[in-house]
Amino acid sequence: MGPWISMDEACARLGVRPQTVYAYVSRGKIEVMSDPVDTRRSLYRAEDVATLAKRKQAGRKHETLATNTLFGAEPSIPTAISTFLRERLYYRGRDAVALAENATLEEAAQLLWDSAQPVNFSSSTKVAKPGRVAAFKTLAELAATGHSTHGRMTRVLHAEGQGLVGQLANAFGAQPGQQALHMRFAQGWALKPAGAELLRMAMVLLVDHELTSSAFASRIAASNGASLPACLLSGLSTLSGPLHGDASGRVKALFNDVERQGEDQVITHYLSTGQALAGFGHHLYPEGDPRAAALLARFEPPPVIARFIAQATRLTGLQPNIDVALAALVIHCGLPDDAAFGMFATARSIGLLAHSLEQLGVGQVIRPRGRYVGVMPERV
Template sequence: MTTYVRAPEAARQLGVSTATLYSYVSRGRVTRKLGADGRSSLFDLAELERLREQNRRPQPPPPTIDVRIASSVTQLNEDGLRFRDTPVEDLVDLPFEQVCGLLWRRPDVRLAPVECDRITPAESTDDRPASSPMMDLVSLVASLDLPDDPFDAAARVLGAIPVALGGRADPTLGYAARLTAAWVQDPAPEVTAAINTTLVVLADHELATSTLAVRVAASVRSSPAAAMIAGLATLDGDLHGSASHHVHRLLDDCRVEGVDQVLDRHRTEHRRVPGFGHTIYRRHDPRFDLLLDRVARLPDPLDRLRVVSELRTRAGSYIAQPPNVDLALGALTYVMDLPPGCPLFAIARLAGFAAHYREELDERPVRYRGLSY
């Protein structure tokens, strides 16, 4: 014989509120029957007991990936950043090629020019947005005939980039000089030095999200080209390799509207100010000062360093977090009047991608398989 109870008792049996009880009804988890008066609700006590037992069952944990990743490529903590146990501040004056050699454990690395097609940025239309600079690099990697060795593959991609961007193909020039020529005619030495420092300090940053994407691809034995594409696609995110683009635009807004007005608007709209805060460097991002020091030496005919300095000074009244390397990189592209989407971050990080790809090959394959239930 079926036993029925009214709504308050049904809710008590389940240990929920009456509102939750009726949400169960609407979702079909429990059946509601009208009483003889046509208004009251009745519930089958046996059905309530079954639902109560079901709710008591332990729920399986959410899907997870639990992998320990040991890497000797880069070490970082609150005290600083080291490539192969060498402090990055000892590397900033070295050519980028030499830092690649350190990361790859290959002396005398040459990033020789590679003939390739020029990158022609797509024009925006009403129907199709312009492709991002990161995706242009993806297309370049896909177009090249790359070897299976990750270091040779990365060297070939890096050698092709200045040519593809319209830089110099003169093999007697250093890499930074060939790359700088893609954006600046007859650059001053300070300009080339700033580009080189940018490439050095951004060459790797341990297990960043894009680097993890490269290692996941390597773990299933994807080709170096496919792994680089995975990393570049991840770098395209606004919260990763594209963060400095937003800094560049922030600085431009500060010049037009005033620093305090722009910061006030961000605070009023509860928007994060790009270029500040870091999950690892809670007190100080060591890359920030190294790069901003080079930015401060740049020719500045448009008086843009003043805006950078004012933002850095005034931000302390609005933001509790210290500046990070994205602020320095955005300042560099802003002062040099480069395109906001200039892919310096991605070009630099290709060096680290190759080192992590090669290191991952020594690990158990397919170790990033997640658990699902």
């Protein structure tokens, strides 16, 4: 068996369709590389395929299949919102990086929500002390009094979703007003037009990323008929973890060390102690996160940060992901420390609402079963 095989051979050995192979790749179960003979084709690691085939032949019990599905061995929820193909992200079939070249968040939302009408995130709500606390307080209050999503027209839910995103943006520091959302953020953070353009591109790149844990959380809430703000709060609470939407905070802390100590000392410390560098590598993009590459190509990070990124990439072989690009953007534009999470959360709220709305069309409650492994119950 050669080390790399074609898609046809991988499908034959696994007994699956190409879509399933793509799903295995997106979950990091099968490593992929470009065919050196024909760059339009991909090759798949034969060893990974053999391992999966062996598991299939051995057979799996029902509870094992359910556990693996829940924890990401294979897709479990159909979605038309976004997907990955050959290490590229697509929003409803459109390349996300290409879309981010010119699209606004409003245009991205219209696409993801499959809305017949243009989207407008304008808001007049004033926030005395913008930030993460204000954002979660706003959503919590709305969730406590919100109406169920059941029995309501899609266009009505779209209108409510626009208001939610607009209020959330204000809570994170956007200036109240009628302008496009990235312009309102730029005004709130006193940025010039060039900075506003960087915010626009970054946020469009962050709008969705297929079935993430936060999207799943929002879908669970939606499947139970929770209000839109409750669905959004469920998703953003999950997003706030350092292994998800707040990962750029770990990168920003790393950059702070670099600015104080210099790139050589920081890299030496991490590599000599075997610690992973936050923000480098992504299991969905073995050859590099195209979102990060597109955003970093638009501006020059401070020299010490640029040197650190280049040196870390060279020594680890791992490319910077979107969290590195976002943290570098915060430093480049002189934004508040929590601005990266504010941008991420506001942009991703569009995707979380898209998943919530899509889940309403399924009409079933998401209710996984637990596999009890505790003390055997006493007989009565």
